[in-house]
Amino acid sequence: MKYISISILYIVISSCSRNDGSYNYVKQNLSGKIEQVGTLVFKLDSETTFEANGPVESTDYYVFYNSPTKSYKFYDKESFELAKTVALDSEGPNSVASPMGFTFDDQSNLSVYDFGRKEIFVIDSTGLVINSYKVEIEHLSRSSVFPVNISPLNYIDGAFFMSAQGNHLQSGMINHSDETIVRLMAKDKSINTFLNYPENYNNFIRGGRQSVISTTINSNTGSLIVGFPLEDDLFELTKGGEVIRHDIEPSIFDGFDGHYFSSLNRLSKSSYKDVNEKYLGNYSYWTVYYDVFSDCYYRFVNVPLTEYEMSLDTPKESELRDYVLQVFDSNFKLIALSEVLEDINIVMSPGARVFSTDNGIHVFAKNQLNEDEMRFITLKLSDEH
Structure with a gap:
């Protein structure tokens, strides 16, 4: 795939307007360009809320989970x-106590992860657990195995994939020496775990x-792609269970080693406020998404609050x-970098996700202008065609 050449893309983030760290000019000679080309709108029924989790694509539909109903x-x-609409039973043999993530299997059956029971339920078109x-x-x-919008329950080629956050220690901290990916094979119900947190998490x-990972399925190769908030590189779990680390060069901002980890070590271990402010006031990585139409990976970067x-x-x-958006080709080469995106919202709540059509990728809009509509901002990678 070839892309329109742009001479130099500057992202300018003034050190006087941001809270912490090194935010000098970042120059990139890149061949691609990301443009906002419009919006996509779902016409909501009277029940679906802006906090609905989705959309998840099935064969014929885009599907949202609406928690209030x-x-x-x-x-x-x-x-x-x-x-x-397919409603879940609240009681009885077909009940799902605390539904969280969901996907569709190769028979187009709805598959729901029950966070409370630690169980995946497969549900037919009538709402019956099968x-x-x-x-x-x-x-x-x-x-905590908890599929959320940036790390959804995934299914491909007979396998479910979920993310795990590491064991909770008595101190309340996360054990970052644990594996982060859970694979469950539908045929024999066997479970394997993969991919420890990278070295940065020894800090x-x-x-x-800061410990919530992002995952996306490459539907062409069957690989699961994994990103960590405090790690430049991306990781690939292949169909055969091999973990490949993809070096991402160059970083679009000064690395974590200097300002992030050194000052984080000085924070009180019991101060959630300090740790949260560290997260809000610094760069980190967030959603990773594979777009089958462009055969590219999109990674959103959290820009520090002012x-x-x-x-x-x-x-x-x-x-x-x-946010800033990075785009990588199928070989994980950086090919495009957006200007700062101010109109999108991809935090963990609400549950809206990134999804794509042949018109581009669609990201939940920060400003929802009409209670009867759910708006997504459409972003497109320019090419010669």
């Missing part, structure tokens, strides 16, 4: 209007959002956080 909303792919898989991992018994990192935003009593990340 404990139901799955199936939206038509052409009209983006509600086509049907199969289940226990997710019990002895050496990760104190870990003092309490946990929380000093003024950090001075607020309770900085609200969903309203204040801006």
Whole structure:
């Protein structure tokens, strides 16, 4: 694939406007260009909220989980209007106590992870539970397996993939020497774990959002791609179970070693406020997404909140956080870098995800202008064609 040449892309982040760290000019000679080309709008029914988790693509629909009604909303792919609803039972043999992530298996059955029971339930089109898989991992018994919007429950080629955050220590911290990926094979229900946290996590990192990984499936190769908030490199778990580390060069900002980890070590181990401010006031990586239409990987970078935003009593990340978008080709070469994106919201709550069509990738809009519509900002990678 060839891309329109742009001479030099500058991202300028003034050191006087940001809270911490080294934010000098970053120059990149790159061949691609990311443009905002419009919006995509779902026409909501009277029940679906902006906090709905989705969309997840099935064969015929885009699907959201609507927590207040404990139901799955199936939206038509052409009209983006509600086509049907599948409700979960609250009690009885078909009940799902605490649904979290969901996906679809190779029979297009809805597959739901129950966080409370640590179990995946397979549900047919009527809401009937037709199969289940226990997710019990002895050496990760104190870990949190929780599929969220940036690290969803994935299914491909007979395997479910989930992320784990590491065992919780008595101190309340996360054990970052644990594996982060859980693979469950549907055929024999066997479970394997993969990919320890990288070396950066040997530093003092309490946990929380700094330890939440992002995953995406490359539907062409069957590999799971993994990104960590405090690590430049990306990791690939192949279908055969091999872990490959992809060196990402160059970094778009000064590395973590100097300003992030050194000052993090000085923070009180019991101070959530200090650790949270460190996260909000610094660069880190967030959502990683594979787009089958361009055969490229998209990674969103958290841009630090400004000093003024950090001075607020309770900085609200969903309203204040801006992003930069990196695009990598299929060989993990950086080919495009966006300007600062101010109009999108990809924090862990609400549950809206990044998804793609042949028109580009679509990202939940920060400003939802109409309660009857859910807006996504459309971003497209320019090429010669």
